[in-house]
Amino acid sequence: MxxxxxxxxxxxxxxxxxxxxxxxxxxxxxxxxxxxxxxxxxxxxxxxxxxxxxxxxxxxxxxxxxxxxxxxxxxxxxxxxxxxxxxxxxxxxxxxxxxxxxxxxxxxxxxHRWCGACRTELVDVPGETARRCPGCDLTVFVPLSVAVLVAITRPGRDGGPDELLLVRHAYGPTELWALVAGFVEAGESLEAAAHREVGEEVGLTIDRPAYVDSQPWAMSGPGTLLAGFTATVTGPDAEPVVDPRELTEARWFPVDALPAELPPAYSISRWLIDAVAV
Ligand SMILES: [Zn+2]
Structure with a gap:
């Protein structure tokens, strides 16, 4: 054999x-x-x-x-x-x-049918998900757009359960209570993006975010990759201040009393929420 x-x-x-x-x-x-x-x-x-x-x-x-x-x-x-x-x-x-x-x-x-540099029609590179320009040799790969999501918690009051910060976005499924999220800028680390997005969207400062999981997401472009983190706020009395261009609401919920309008079970948003809610 x-x-x-x-x-x-x-x-x-x-x-x-x-x-x-x-x-x-x-x-x-x-x-x-x-x-x-x-x-x-x-x-x-x-x-x-x-x-x-x-x-x-x-x-x-x-x-x-x-x-x-x-x-x-x-x-x-x-x-x-x-x-x-x-x-x-x-x-x-x-x-x-x-x-x-x-x-x-x-x-x-x-x-990505034409070369962005010289306008020649691109051809497939054998064995790779890439296209190459016969005119100037530019090689084009599927662009990955990475976004971070952060499940932010703080210790509960008076010995109660920890609290999770949930937000409602000004666009997309506006009825859902979701997580602070945003795209990573070129030249930025995932952790730096998490700190920046939390600061911009809800005005909070977090400790070092801890990576949990990732999920390819085909909804918002040809190559979106979502990276999920958990983090705790610095200062237990911190209250969110929402950026109205991004959010309509932000609120702390005890992890044993989360709202019903949560992201769907197949999304990394929900995986992160479930991870801190146990
Ligand atoms: Zn070219």
Missing amino acids: TDRPTAPAGFVPGADRSRPPSPGDLALPVAGRRLLTGADGGLPRIEDLPADVDWVPVGTLDGTPAWAAEVVDADALPGRWRGWRGLAAELPEPLATLAGRALAVVTWRRT
Whole structure:
């Protein structure tokens, strides 16, 4: 008996073009900001889609290659079209992560067709999720936009439970009680961004933020990555002062009496809230 290489489990991102798509490979058709799932809620196969689709490799799922493509005649295809929130909410992992990468790669290819330096049409770099300019050799990768989220707590009053700072944003799902969050600036560390965003949005000073987890988020651009932190405020009596351009409200809640309007279970915001609420 010879040892056979075992296929990697789960979703592994990649860009292997060494062979064309097979009929049984996974297919992720994208139209605009939506992705097609099968009638059974799973992913369709290459053989379920028209033969003239220009597939792009996005990785493997339990060893099976997965391909994504932008399709034009979306309404003619059988199945269900869903946006990122629906995909994240309804697809089990790692399908949701794979769907997010397909949305990101297809959106990136649509918005990075020409060289930004010399306007020549870009070509794919074999084996990589990258495009190169034949005119001036500029290489373009999927841009990652990193945002930090911070679950801020303070000790409870009079021996009561710790309190968590929740905020309501002035845009997006405004009814939710969420976390202070914002994009990292070029040249800034994740921790520095956390300190800055907390200062700007609620006027508080925090101790060194502790990294908890991260989540790719296909909602707000081709490559958004959310990094979640917990932190405690410096000075137990600190009260938030909201930046009205970003927030409508900010309030301390005892961790055993959080409001009902919390972010959905598939979001890192909720993971962080649940982590401090136990
Ligand atoms: Zn160029």
